[in-house]
Amino acid sequence: MEHLYLHFYLGLGEIMDIGLCGVLYVLEIGFLELGLIYFCGECNKMSVINTIINDDVLVGLKQIPDGVVSLVVSSPPYNTGGRTLRYDNYDDNISYLDYLIWLKSVFIECKRVLRTGGRFCINIDAIRNREDGDDKKCYIRDIRTDLCNIMKEIGMMFFGEHIWFKNGQWSGKKTSWGSYKSCSFPTVQRSFEYILIYSKEQFRLEKNNESLDSDITAKEFQIYIDSTWSIQPETQNRCGHPAVFPLELPMRCIKLYSYPNDVILDCFAGTGTTLLAAKKLKRRYIGIDNSKRYCDYAKERLLFDNDIFG
Numbered sequence: 001m002e003h004l005y006l007h008f009y010l011g012l013g014e015i016m017d018i019g020l021c022g023v024l025y026v027l028e029i030g031f032l033e034l035g036l037i038y039f040c041g042e043c044n045k046m047s048v049i050n051t052i053i054n055d056d057v058l059v060g061l062k063q064i065p066d067g068v069v070s071l072v073v074s075s076p077p078y079n080t081g082g083r084t085l086r087y088d089n090y091d092d093n094i095s096y097l098d099y100l101i102w103l104k105s106v107f108i109e110c111k112r113v114l115r116t117g118g119r120f121c122i123n124i125d126a127i128r129n130r131e132d133g134d135d136k137k138c139y140i141r142d143i144r145t146d147l148c149n150i151m152k153e154i155g156m157m158f159f160g161e162h163i164w165f166k167n168g169q170w171s172g173k174k175t176s177w178g179s180y181k182s183c184s185f186p187t188v189q190r191s192f193e194y195i196l197i198y199s200k201e202q203f204r205l206e207k208n209n210e211s212l213d214s215d216i217t218a219k220e221f222q223i224y225i226d227s228t229w230s231i232q233p234e235t236q237n238r239c240g241h242p243a244v245f246p247l248e249l250p251m252r253c254i255k256l257y258s259y260p261n262d263v264i265l266d267c268f269a270g271t272g273t274t275l276l277a278a279k280k281l282k283r284r285y286i287g288i289d290n291s292k293r294y295c296d297y298a299k300e301r302l303l304f305d306n307d308i309f310g
């Protein structure tokens with residue numbers, strides 16, 4: 001597939017068709033890269049690679065051609081009924097059954113855009129979720145099991161899972177004991193989340209003609225291959241977003257499960273954490289979020305790229 005590359009540079013004020021070699025030259029002489037737009041030689045449409053699509057997830061996914069993504073890293077809204085997590089323009093409050101049906105339609109589209117061997121890392125937690133029907137009460141749900149069943153139904157292959165251990169920090173209020181000092185109804189405090197890993201059609205991810213050699217070091221490999229990842233939760237307020245994951249989480253997924261220059265998708269991109277990790281690790285990215293405020297924040301975060309990792 002032939003591509004035409006257009007790069008935007010701060011300071012030049014114009015679009016230049018300089019091709020990939022030109023990027024290195026322009027960066028060397030000190031211009032700041034603002035963005036990169038690809039035109040697909042086959043369909044003659046502007047490509048969404050290295051962009052953030054501000055739209056509904058299902059509309060955004062439709063813009064991505066089949067098989068261009070090597071890795072999806074994403075954390076869907078948890079449908080907490082808007083009680084614990086308040087998003088910018090989404091009330092996170094549909095019935096549990098509708099929630100699962102909706103996620104299934106998103107995952108089917110994610111499968112379509114993945115290439116053979118491409119991986120899908122889903123960050124999720126068992127959390128209070130709305131009952132079906134008119135009952136607006138929230139109950140704790142084993143979402144992990146339901147998502148695993150959906151992935152099986154759509155034909156994705158279970159590759160493995162990591163536990164994101166939050167170094168003893170609990171999700172939610174520290175005083176939500178349920179029945180304090182009593183066995184009548186104690187509330188289990190959650191200090192970890194899941195990262196479920198799936199693969200499309202085969203477990204092995206072969207390099208395609210755009211992938212570069214793996215960049216994971218021996219030390220990183222030994223740490224990342226472990227099923228338990230101890231990572232401090234994000235502490236910084238990012239645009240008031242209630243559920244930002246720490247940069248190290250997508251960094252680990254990306255290094256362990258993709259090659260440099262591969263395309264990484266986050267279909268619920270929020271503040272752009274996955275996209276920034278992809279950029280830092282010299283992968284390409286596509287982000288989707290329906291909040292303009294989060295998308296604008298993510299674009300700025302990518303442009304200035306001053307998050308520290310380590």
Ligand SMILES: C[S@@+](CC[C@H](N)C(=O)[O-])C[C@H]1O[C@@H](n2cnc3c(N)ncnc32)[C@H](O)[C@@H]1O
Nearest residue numbers: 056057077243244245268269270271273289290
């Ligand atoms: C759990 S958050 C992801 C946070 C992200 N990982 C980060 O680090 O900032 C889920 C995101 O999904 C977005 N979202 C919810 N419903 C959506 C929809 N129908 N289409 C697109 N985005 C949606 C919300 O705006 C929110 O930013």
